[in-house]
Amino acid sequence: MAAHSPRHPEPTAAALKPLARPIALTRVGMVVERALRAFWPALSLLALTLAALAFGAQDLAGARTVQAAAAVLALGGLASLGWGLWRFRWPSRAEAVARLDATLPGRPIAALTDRMALGGADPAARALWAAHQARMAARAAAARPVPPAPDLARRDPFALRLSALTALVVALIFGAPARVGDLMSVATGAPGPAEAAMGAAWEGWAEPPRYTGKPGLYLNAITADTLALPEGTRLSFRFYGPLDTIGFSETVSNPAALPQQGQADPGRRDLEAVRSGLIAITGPGGREFQITIQPDAAPAVEVTALATRRADGRLQQPFRALDDYGVTGGQARITLDLAVVPRRYGLALPPEPREDLVFDLPLPITGSRADFTESLVEDAARHPWANLPVKLTLEVEDGRAQTGQSTEQVMELPGRRFFDPLAAALIEARRDLLWSRDNGPRVEQWLRAVAHRPDGFIRRDDARLMLQVAIRRLDAALDQGTLDDPTRDELAEALWQLAELLEDGGLADALEAMRQAQERLSEAIRNGASPDEIAKLMQELKEATDNYLRMLAEQAPQEDGPQFGRQPESQQITGDQIQQMMDEIQRLMEEGRMAEAQELLDQLSRMLENLQVRQGQGGEGDMPGGQAMRDLGETLREQQQLSDEAFREMQQGPGQQDGQQGQPQPGQGQDSGGPPQEGQSQDRQPGGGQTGEQGQPGQQGGEGTDEGAGDQGRSLAERQRALRQELGRQEGLLPRLGNEAGDAARQRLNDAGRAMEQAEEALRRGDNGTAIDRQADAIEALREGMRSLGEALAQEEGRQQGQQGEQRLGQAGSGQGRDLPRDPLGRTLGEGGRIGTDDPMLGGEDVYRRARDLLDEIRRRSGERLRSDEELDYLRRLLDRF
Numbered sequence: 001m002a003a004h005s006p007r008h009p010e011p012t013a014a015a016l017k018p019l020a021r022p023i024a025l026t027r028v029g030m031v032v033e034r035a036l037r038a039f040w041p042a043l044s045l046l047a048l049t050l051a052a053l054a055f056g057a058q059d060l061a062g063a064r065t066v067q068a069a070a071a072v073l074a075l076g077g078l079a080s081l082g083w084g085l086w087r088f089r090w091p092s093r094a095e096a097v098a099r100l101d102a103t104l105p106g107r108p109i110a111a112l113t114d115r116m117a118l119g120g121a122d123p124a125a126r127a128l129w130a131a132h133q134a135r136m137a138a139r140a141a142a143a144r145p146v147p148p149a150p151d152l153a154r155r156d157p158f159a160l161r162l163s164a165l166t167a168l169v170v171a172l173i174f175g176a177p178a179r180v181g182d183l184m185s186v187a188t189g190a191p192g193p194a195e196a197a198m199g200a201a202w203e204g205w206a207e208p209p210r211y212t213g214k215p216g217l218y219l220n221a222i223t224a225d226t227l228a229l230p231e232g233t234r235l236s237f238r239f240y241g242p243l244d245t246i247g248f249s250e251t252v253s254n255p256a257a258l259p260q261q262g263q264a265d266p267g268r269r270d271l272e273a274v275r276s277g278l279i280a281i282t283g284p285g286g287r288e289f290q291i292t293i294q295p296d297a298a299p300a301v302e303v304t305a306l307a308t309r310r311a312d313g314r315l316q317q318p319f320r321a322l323d324d325y326g327v328t329g330g331q332a333r334i335t336l337d338l339a340v341v342p343r344r345y346g347l348a349l350p351p352e353p354r355e356d357l358v359f360d361l362p363l364p365i366t367g368s369r370a371d372f373t374e375s376l377v378e379d380a381a382r383h384p385w386a387n388l389p390v391k392l393t394l395e396v397e398d399g400r401a402q403t404g405q406s407t408e409q410v411m412e413l414p415g416r417r418f419f420d421p422l423a424a425a426l427i428e429a430r431r432d433l434l435w436s437r438d439n440g441p442r443v444e445q446w447l448r449a450v451a452h453r454p455d456g457f458i459r460r461d462d463a464r465l466m467l468q469v470a471i472r473r474l475d476a477a478l479d480q481g482t483l484d485d486p487t488r489d490e491l492a493e494a495l496w497q498l499a500e501l502l503e504d505g506g507l508a509d510a511l512e513a514m515r516q517a518q519e520r521l522s523e524a525i526r527n528g529a530s531p532d533e534i535a536k537l538m539q540e541l542k543e544a545t546d547n548y549l550r551m552l553a554e555q556a557p558q559e560d561g562p563q564f565g566r567q568p569e570s571q572q573i574t575g576d577q578i579q580q581m582m583d584e585i586q587r588l589m590e591e592g593r594m595a596e597a598q599e600l601l602d603q604l605s606r607m608l609e610n611l612q613v614r615q616g617q618g619g620e621g622d623m624p625g626g627q628a629m630r631d632l633g634e635t636l637r638e639q640q641q642l643s644d645e646a647f648r649e650m651q652q653g654p655g656q657q658d659g660q661q662g663q664p665q666p667g668q669g670q671d672s673g674g675p676p677q678e679g680q681s682q683d684r685q686p687g688g689g690q691t692g693e694q695g696q697p698g699q700q701g702g703e704g705t706d707e708g709a710g711d712q713g714r715s716l717a718e719r720q721r722a723l724r725q726e727l728g729r730q731e732g733l734l735p736r737l738g739n740e741a742g743d744a745a746r747q748r749l750n751d752a753g754r755a756m757e758q759a760e761e762a763l764r765r766g767d768n769g770t771a772i773d774r775q776a777d778a779i780e781a782l783r784e785g786m787r788s789l790g791e792a793l794a795q796e797e798g799r800q801q802g803q804q805g806e807q808r809l810g811q812a813g814s815g816q817g818r819d820l821p822r823d824p825l826g827r828t829l830g831e832g833g834r835i836g837t838d839d840p841m842l843g844g845e846d847v848y849r850r851a852r853d854l855l856d857e858i859r860r861r862s863g864e865r866l867r868s869d870e871e872l873d874y875l876r877r878l879l880d881r882f
Contacts, residue, residue, distance in 0.1 A: 018141055019100070019109065025145030027096035033148035038087040040152055042080035044164035049073055051167035054175035099146050108139035200241035200284045206273075207234045211399025212325045219289070227289055229273055230325075231296045232400055237269040237281070245284060251277030252291045299323035299404040301330065301361075301396045304373065306411060313381040313416025319361070319374060319406070323398045326369035330361035330396035332376055337410060340389040346432025346439045357383060357413075361396065382496060384434035386415025422450070422458065423499040430495040437483050444474045458502075466498045514548045517541040518605050525594045525601070538586050545578065545608065578604070629789060631730050632749075636782045638723055639756070643775040646716055650768035716771075717763035724756040734789070741792035748785035752778045855879075 036043075058066050101109035112133065119125030152161060171177065204219035209232045217227075239246050243266050253271040279289040300322055307317040321327045334357035341347055359378045363369060380386055390413040394406040418424040429446060432439040448471060450457075454464050474491055477483040521537045581604050588597035714722075731749050755778035762771035861867065862875035 247282035309414035
């Protein structure tokens, strides 16, 4: 048996002599461990202070601020140091031995301190005990020093010690550790060692306002005594060394800053130069600067032309703005010219107070803003002042907040014009309601009069419903006396949408969808979208454009007159040219030429917004196939109408179908003396019947029979059969076009005929669901056929124009006719409003003569010295090669 020692017994010196070094190192580790646990707040505070001083934090404040900060840091350091001393306990040698022993298996160091309690007189027991001691001594010999384990993460959960250590390391690498010794000199106001060795010195900087675009100046590097600075230049001076030996005075600020007056730090001066004057620095290295201030002129703006109304009804106001450094912003303010407003009808009442219209002026994205010309384009069509006399004033602002105004312009605020009489009247009623809510009873009475007998007056069923809803809401608001601003504005919006529906028939929605597609594509171009995203947005733009052009064609006027979106006669474009522009935009985007693609997209946007589809009227000058296109369009609309009737009949159910078979549908010729309904032809019968201009019978149908009467008593299947026969007749009258597009058009029309035949059979069986599906196939085939036919006609027109160009070219060569522009190969340029030509490159009978003419033309152009160097170099290289 062995008797154990106390908790931390002191082993014999002979037993622990081999472990002296591990024990000593373990004890040192315990000292470091306990010191870090006790003094880590003081060390963190010290590290942060040294880092701040190394980065020159003492230079950012005056002596008093530095003194206050030093006092606070000193108190914090003393407190953290006292807390550490209270927590620190010096480890004993026995504690170090116990820690080292705990790391060994079987605690051999403790075993070396044990004594035999029994059996000391037995030789065998003593031999066994000696062997045990030898084994424990061998294990103890393998002891290694125990490293410290401060475990600060539990004591510092916010890792403040790591932040302080990181700041210190960064300061030692990137800062100036030598600046730490400047703390006492800054706190006491005495010069530091470097300043004392250098003596008194100064530095100065002049920083012009950023909007001037001029660089800053280091005044010590300037040898001239005269400086010309922009108004508002910021001057900064720093003084080093004994400040009592340096004097400073200036007369350029307002008011002038006297030496050491109004300054928190006597070693720095900051001022703004607003007038010419003198800056004097006396003492060692003193200088005088005669400052000449360049005044900042106020900006100016002028209206370069009267405001115009764009085809889409938007205000377009050209203007020119200029400033010596650049315009930073501007506004256009529009006020009502009440003295000139015709005070009658709804405008007779005093107008309700309304804020002025204010629009931000557009500024150039790139280039100089010192002198530029732009156009303000805004949509004021829905404002109550639209088409009324107003006063326009433009105002611009520069970098110093100086403003300049244009002369007041008296004009009529451009807004959209409505040519449909009912739509124009609804817009007038809307204006009266917004002018003064006291016009509410008058507007409500007028709307009721319009809706009293809408047959033959309001052609669209949805327009009638919208009008009835607006009347009920206005009547309810007037009865309750709650015609507040939200209700009034909501009614005004409903009247605007109703007027647009009557004027455009949904064209405004198609135009807005096309604009949104263009804006999304422009945003994708600016943000660098992926090719897949651009392809998807490009497809959306093509679909929106096709829908807009289709609706525009349906709304195209048949007579000349003022129309929305009309263009001059000289500006014409075909559908294939629009498609070519879109393909070119997509190609430029795929090649990464985003700026060119954006410019071409803007051109396409402006062109489409001002577009008007013009249909031929037959006779001389009509495009070949134009009548066929118009007939197919009528067939397409009749097929759509027939599909709608089949859908309504299917919704009504079998019980109602028997009783209503053959009866005219609502809005389809209920009044034989009324005008034709929306989407119906005015000069043809279902099944091909047409009438002449003087009411003579056409190929089919009787005299004086309108569409409503012709459909009465006929089943849907019979009408579908007549429409299929009419399509077959139109196919036989199509012009023979020997191109791929023409063949595709005929194929798609054949598909439409088969779909119509299948729809007819389904209607005879009473299977309206299948009939509607086949009618949808016929509609889609008709649309594709019309698109292919249009492409074929355009190709044929281009070919004919190319042949006519060759004939005119021959006449010009013989002295007949006018001389058309041509290229060096003799081909006409820009025939038919197109870019380029379809003429063959090597056409003609004498190819060699054409080659000689081409060579002579190249020689002639290479001798013209007024051409650019690049073009002359290219021509010379052609001559060297050929």
